[in-house]
Amino acid sequence: MRVAVIGAGALGSTFAALLDRAGHEVTLVARGEQLKAVREHGIRLGGGFGDWRTTRLVAVPRLEAGSRVDLVLFAVKAQDTAAALDEHGDTIGGAPVLVIQNGLEGVDTVSSALPDSSCIGALSIVAASYLEPGSVTVTTPATTYIGRGTGSPDAEVRKLEAELGEALKLSAIGNFVGAQWTKLLVNQLNALPAITGESVQAVIADRPLRRIMARSMRETVRTGIAAGIRFGSLQGLGNLRLRFFALLPVTLGQALPLLFALRMGSVPNPGSTLQSLKRGQRTEIDFLNGAVVRQARSLGRTAPVNETLTELVHKVEESGVFLTPGDVGHAVETARH
Known part of the structure; x- marks a missing residue:
């Protein structure tokens, strides 16, 4: 699967490394020293999910127009949502988006800005530390829960769980708003x-x-x-x-x-x-x-x-x-x- 990860903090970098390890084609949007470090040496993942240094991952400062991806992992901090959507909204196009974000408003905000994309929410309990460019340590490996709305998981949520559940330890849940x-x-x-x-x-x-x-x-x-x-x-x-x-x-x-x-x-x-x-x-x-x-x-x-x-x-x-x-x-x- 071709996956773009927008947001190269602790969780975005962790998920990018896990997808790379599982053999997916990953593009990571990063900035500054993180971009430089990942381009030179990849991401070094350590801790609870095991040790891995990415081998195929591509790091870019922004997605290029016409980028063809099967899924976007939107992993920026909540306060950076508006800026990230302004910069990448046109390039995401209609690709489905997995919104990995804290707070209550992330899925609705992204859905409103990207009406052509199907958005699914993700709640990650993974505890990861990123205090050095190019390196992330998972202190608490855990499940990431995906879903949307207040009902049972729909077919698209179940499909994503089947495709990436093993690589990212995803679990589809109902009553996502309550979660x-x-x-x-x-x-x-x-x-x-x-x-x-x-x-x-x-x-x-x-x-x-x-x-x-x-x-x-x-x-x-x-x-x-x-x-x-x-x-x-x-x-x-x-x-x-x-x-x-x-x-x-x-x-x-x-x-x-x-x-x-x-x-x-x-x-x-x-x-x-x-x-x-x-x-x-x-x-x-x-x-x-x-x-x-x-x-x-x-x-x-x-x-x-x-x-x-x-x-x-x-x-x-x-x-x-x-x-x-x-x-x-x-x-x-x-x-x-």
């Missing part, structure tokens, strides 16, 4: 590492920070419930379990971030938002914690913990200075009261 909300909860792991400069595991090991994370997760679930969401099944989490979690006091709710840390293992996971900061890039926090804030406001509610965490990530973006756990705790408590 997006469950993934939004999982993405609550990102903000505090970005604010403090610590790994996800280190943040969860810190009891005051863990309580803040549990509060942000509970706030996310309660907002989803208010919006009438039936949470999708993802990583052992589902609608009934998350609704029960929303009722728990924060002391007991800390069990959820502790469970995530247990599944991650001992290899420090910086989280994607902290990785963006370390590369000097804008983060997608407005589409993670910020998405909870927007949803709450649309319902006439507030989400003070998520709003504070969003503001603190932006503060670190602007200053380049990480905050102490004490500073974070003070800001959150002030917002809550």
Whole structure:
């Protein structure tokens, strides 16, 4: 299969390398030092999916007009969606698009911009670190879930699962919209590492920070419930379990971030938002914690913990200075009261 991967960050590079290893014809759209490194040495994939250096992959700064591809993997960060669509919308043409993106709006945004393309959503639980051009390390290998809408997987989703499921560890799921909300909860792991400069595991090991994370997760679930969401099944989490979690006091709710840390293992996971900061890039926090804030406001509610965490990530973006756990705790408590 001829596949174009737009977005050469941690996930885009991981998927490009896995497709190359499976024998597919891959074109990776990359920029700057990443483009240079991949052109010279390919992508070196290490960690949970095994070791591989790409052999046939082609790296380009943009897709050329008339490019013939069977599938596009749209793997840019949510905040870069508009720019990527402006640049590549005409060259994608009517090729089907797999949108691998966090947040709630990615599939709808891409579908609206590319009316001739059939768009399928993807939720990846893979934890991968890209802190050096041309190299990506998978710290947590996991399934990537694909689907669209609130119903059962349709024929096109099943076809993609059959064609690339083994190479990319894809699994077709129903109630994809509900699963997006469950993934939004999982993405609550990102903000505090970005604010403090610590790994996800280190943040969860810190009891005051863990309580803040549990509060942000509970706030996310309660907002989803208010919006009438039936949470999708993802990583052992589902609608009934998350609704029960929303009722728990924060002391007991800390069990959820502790469970995530247990599944991650001992290899420090910086989280994607902290990785963006370390590369000097804008983060997608407005589409993670910020998405909870927007949803709450649309319902006439507030989400003070998520709003504070969003503001603190932006503060670190602007200053380049990480905050102490004490500073974070003070800001959150002030917002809550």
